[in-house]
Amino acid sequence: MSKNIVLKILFSSFFFAVCFAQAQVEMELLKASDKARGSLEKGLTWESEVTTVEDGESTIRKFKVKATGVDANVEALEPARNKGEIYLFNDRTMWFFKPSLKKPVAISSRQKLTGQAAIGDIASTHYARDYNPKIERIEKINGEKVYVLMLKAKANNLTYDKIRYWISDVSKKAIKAEFLTLQGKPFKRATLEYNNKVSSNGKMVDFVSKMEIVDAKFKNNKSILRYINPKMEEHNKTLFNINNLKR
Amino acid sequence: MMWTMAFRNLFRNKRRTAATGAAVMAGFIGLTLLGGYIYCVERGLRANSIYLMNKGHVTIFKKEGLQRYATKPSLYELTPADQNLVQEQLKKYSENIDWTGTALTGSGLISNGVKSVPFMAVGVDLQTLDKSLTHPTVQEWAKDFLTQDSLNFVKAIKENPDSISITARLGALISRQIPFENLPAEQKTVQLAGMNLYGDLNAVDANIAVSHTTGSDMMEDAGLLAPFELLQNLYSTDGAHYMMIYLKDESKITKMVSELNETFKNQSLPFDAYPFDDPGISPNYVGSMGFLYAMAGFFVFLICGAVALSIVNSLTMGILERTREIGTFRAIGYMPKQISWMMTQEALWLCVLSGVLGIVLAAIIVVIVNGLYITFSPPGVAAAVQFTLSINGTLVALISCIFLLLVGTTSYLVTHFKLKMKIVDLLSDSGA
Numbered sequence: 001m002s003k004n005i006v007l008k009i010l011f012s013s014f015f016f017a018v019c020f021a022q023a024q025v026e027m028e029l030l031k032a033s034d035k036a037r038g039s040l041e042k043g044l045t046w047e048s049e050v051t052t053v054e055d056g057e058s059t060i061r062k063f064k065v066k067a068t069g070v071d072a073n074v075e076a077l078e079p080a081r082n083k084g085e086i087y088l089f090n091d092r093t094m095w096f097f098k099p100s101l102k103k104p105v106a107i108s109s110r111q112k113l114t115g116q117a118a119i120g121d122i123a124s125t126h127y128a129r130d131y132n133p134k135i136e137r138i139e140k141i142n143g144e145k146v147y148v149l150m151l152k153a154k155a156n157n158l159t160y161d162k163i164r165y166w167i168s169d170v171s172k173k174a175i176k177a178e179f180l181t182l183q184g185k186p187f188k189r190a191t192l193e194y195n196n197k198v199s200s201n202g203k204m205v206d207f208v209s210k211m212e213i214v215d216a217k218f219k220n221n222k223s224i225l226r227y228i229n230p231k232m233e234e235h236n237k238t239l240f241n242i243n244n245l246k247r
Numbered sequence: 248m249m250w251t252m253a254f255r256n257l258f259r260n261k262r263r264t265a266a267t268g269a270a271v272m273a274g275f276i277g278l279t280l281l282g283g284y285i286y287c288v289e290r291g292l293r294a295n296s297i298y299l300m301n302k303g304h305v306t307i308f309k310k311e312g313l314q315r316y317a318t319k320p321s322l323y324e325l326t327p328a329d330q331n332l333v334q335e336q337l338k339k340y341s342e343n344i345d346w347t348g349t350a351l352t353g354s355g356l357i358s359n360g361v362k363s364v365p366f367m368a369v370g371v372d373l374q375t376l377d378k379s380l381t382h383p384t385v386q387e388w389a390k391d392f393l394t395q396d397s398l399n400f401v402k403a404i405k406e407n408p409d410s411i412s413i414t415a416r417l418g419a420l421i422s423r424q425i426p427f428e429n430l431p432a433e434q435k436t437v438q439l440a441g442m443n444l445y446g447d448l449n450a451v452d453a454n455i456a457v458s459h460t461t462g463s464d465m466m467e468d469a470g471l472l473a474p475f476e477l478l479q480n481l482y483s484t485d486g487a488h489y490m491m492i493y494l495k496d497e498s499k500i501t502k503m504v505s506e507l508n509e510t511f512k513n514q515s516l517p518f519d520a521y522p523f524d525d526p527g528i529s530p531n532y533v534g535s536m537g538f539l540y541a542m543a544g545f546f547v548f549l550i551c552g553a554v555a556l557s558i559v560n561s562l563t564m565g566i567l568e569r570t571r572e573i574g575t576f577r578a579i580g581y582m583p584k585q586i587s588w589m590m591t592q593e594a595l596w597l598c599v600l601s602g603v604l605g606i607v608l609a610a611i612i613v614v615i616v617n618g619l620y621i622t623f624s625p626p627g628v629a630a631a632v633q634f635t636l637s638i639n640g641t642l643v644a645l646i647s648c649i650f651l652l653l654v655g656t657t658s659y660l661v662t663h664f665k666l667k668m669k670i671v672d673l674l675s676d677s678g679a
Contacts, residue, residue, distance in 0.1 A: 059446065097450075104360070104438075107363060
């Protein structure tokens with residue numbers, strides 16, 4: 001009898017240890033992939049060009065993104081009518097400000113910004129902070145082992161509720177994503193390229209250069225985000241202080 | 248002679264005449280009051296929809312704009328050029344047009360500087376707001392629908408073009424409690440954010456001036472009224488969602504809508520004209536009136552049935568009692584048709600007398616009910632309105648005609664079939 005109990009305890013401990021280790025692996029994968037998409041502790045600056053094609057009409061917008069950790073300051077550069085507009089990210093809180101406003105506006109992560117790209121896509125990505133990962137399956141893409149993770153939102157105010165995320169085992173970078181509805185059906189699909197390099201801890205690491213987001217239903221509607229000239233840069237904390245945006 | 252005899256016959260069995268007359272009178276009162284109530288509600292909801300909900304008698308949209316504007320406003324808005332084209336077409340109706348207005352609708356977020364919540368906004372040009380509130384039709388039929396806040400809102404816009412009106416519940420969601428007029432200046436300032444027609448996020452400052460209610464529980468958490476220009480600024484457009492046309496003569500709405508749509512079609516102009524009572528324009532008006540008309544139809548059927556049965560019952564009893572008398576009439580040369588007509592005249596006399604008494608009683612009930620000032624909240628209306636009854640001359644004439652026709656036909660048919668008996672049988676009938 002006591003032998004059985006000991007065996008059960010041992011078996012349970014082993015099972016929980018395996019699960020814990022598995023969860024650790026999944027989270028490490030996600031953290032590693034986030035680094036190539038701007039989630040670095042040190043300051044990072046890049047320009048983002050968003051080309052949106054919707055119902056045959058094409059528009060181009062440019063932003064300057066300054067990110068440090070979980071904070072980001074996204075300034076609109078083009079078109080001229082949007083120049084001076086600022087999106088400020090303080091952890092998960094997001095603000096919109098333009099010079100004519102008396103106070104900044106708190107906006108939801110779900111508030112669509114432009115075409116298929118949401119505001120959350122333009123700033124740096126912190127999926128490891130916002131989502132719980134779970135390996136769904138392992139696939140081979142172009143002969144490369146790829147983990148397919150199902151990311152479930154930790155909070156209900158995030159841009160997406162669920163994301164299916166393909167992370168390369170070799171490079172530890174996300175290569176594609178499916179943004180899912182609550183019912184689990186894809187409504188947007190994204191592919192990512194990493195042709196940029198940034199210096200991190202004295203090493204040159206790959207950084208995202210292009211993200212193409214396509215509407216799952218209307219395939220001609222898409223947004224292409226180009227990440228231009230990324231560089232490590234220290235940012236003053238005041239840059240991310242909401243009080244500095246008030247008139 | 249026959250009419251006099253028929254009138255005198257009414258007093259032969261006073262109790263039965265009184266009972267039948269009471270049934271006819273009750274029916275008459277019921278239909279008069281029901282009709283009067285529906286008339287009052289219709290006029291009130293019509294004035295509310297046209298003037299206070301700012302839909303106009305005729306509403307012009309970009310083609311399919313009524314259905315699709317929300318999904319792609321840039322494609323379905325009425326640009327200034329579109330508005331000029333519409334105005335060109337309206338020139339031939341200028342004699343009947345009181346004024347035209349423009350409106351813009353949209354959604355977005357209202358922010359108090361700390362948090363933001365969604366809103367659904369309607370912006371109407373100041374001229375329309377101003378003229379609508381003081382329009383004689385509104386004063387006559389929809390005075391109850393008019394709130395002091397509506398009047399204050401116009402005043403506030405004149406003083407500050409950034410003034411907005413929000414519902415009390417929307418105010419509570421951004422920590423602003425009514426009455427908004429008493430809020431300190433800093434708390435009155437809020438920001439409105441929304442996707443503009445270029446697909447960009449835009450925001451403007453606004454000033455909470457007054458509160459209002461939408462009359463719809465679903466919309467109470469998001470209702471926002473703003474000046475037309477403020478919404479144009481927010482959505483970065485110089486266009487409008489729709490144009491409203493206010494007419495002097497309401498009877499020409501259908502003709503005008505039909506002609507305008509024909510012109511738009513013939514000249515390949517991308518516009519649609521709708522009357523105010525289109526379900527897409529005034530769903531509350533159409534829904535409420537549809538329900539009232541269905542209810543009225545049911546009551547008319549019941550009342551007319553009860554009146555007809557009372558007449559049948561009364562006449563059948565009368566014929567049974569007066570079989571020998573009828574036999575005598577037949578024996579001295581009266582034709583069955585003449586006797587039927589005389590008995591029909593009796594019923595018509597009864598109907599006229601009951602009707603006159605019914606109108607008098609209905610008028611007394613109207614005075615009493617209106618004097619009690621009973622209020623209720625119909626769907627889609629901002630404030631509680633008075634339960635008003637009225638007596639409409641046209642309606643009374645119509646109901647009188649219906650009753651005379653009903654009573655006349657019923658009594659003629661009953662007597663006609665009853666008088667088919669032979670004279671001998673009539674004279675020898677025991678009356679049992």
